């Protein structure tokens with residue numbers, strides 16, 4: 001299948017084949033990795049190397065913890081303010097779409113929040129610039145969504161927040177491009193787009209931010225609990241962590257995130273060009289300066305035509321091109337594991353479809 005799903009999304013074929021080979025008998029242990037104790041040496045190696053590979057690929061400086069947690073990015077929407085939002089010091093949020101709004105909703109349950117910038121009045125079709133983002137001096141942190149999976153917008157540059165910690169939900173673009181991690185207090189991401197299967201959530205957090213969480217927070221919801229135990233405080237999602245480790249090895253073998261960035265740009269350029277050169281038959285949703293390299297959103301002249309596009313594409317082996325139910329239209333998610341060949345096939349299909357129905 002040409003898998004353009006938004007998440008769970010494509011996993012590299014080589015990785016799936018490697019997992020298949022090791023599925024029943026992991027490294028001669030006579031059992032699957034998922035049947036093993038999470039305290040066993042073999043699993044501890046998997047856990048440690050997944051963390052180490054993330055550090056290496058993202059060049060995470062000293063002073064940061066890499067945590068492998070459960071509960072998805074949605075749990076981070078709550079866990080973040082629980083741990084970092086302080087009384088009298090509002091949490092500032094950049095409101096850029098559906099996912100930012102979910103993060104804001106959850107933070108409001110915990111404490112005072114302010115909107116530092118919003119593109120709501122423009123239907124969230126762009127990311128705000130540095131000059132539009134107003135951060136209170138005493139903010140506990142500034143939160144943004146680096147890539148809005150539903151709208152198809154992506155920050156091209158991150159704002160300078162001075163001494164206020166910058167926190168980013170990178171669920172749908174982590175490891176798609178090089179990053180200066182030192183710009184961030186914390187980065188989090190559900191795994192099921194660029195990292196592997198659902199079930200594990202990566203949190204990269206600066207040590208000083210997790211040292212004095214309020215006393216009323218349950219042990220399980222404290223970042224410090226998981227940092228102290230190398231993410232083995234309780235039973236981890238061991239099979240998902242193992243798959244993430246294989247995906248990270250695959251990324252390394254491809255030349256790392258800088259090489260993937262070039263590859264991703266090449267893939268999406270093909271599709272954006274197809275949209276832009278269609279004479280208005282396909283219309284890109286996001287503003288040109290905020291276009292995502294992970295989720296390409298576009299529309300056609302009528303909903304009937306869009307439905308037909310989805311139907312015919314499915315008959316041709318394309319999966320996941322229907323836009324999110326909240327916004328409609330069409331969306332091609334081109335995460336790291338989506339091959340260039342799938343994008344070429346999509347561009348060809350778009351041209352053929354236009355010829356038949358344009």
Ligand code: PLP
Pocket residue numbers: 007071072073074075099145147148149150169170171172190191
């Ligand atoms: N944030 C973003 C940007 C997402 O795309 C998603 C899921 O698609 C989430 C958060 C929620 O992630 P989860 O389903 O892991 O809770």
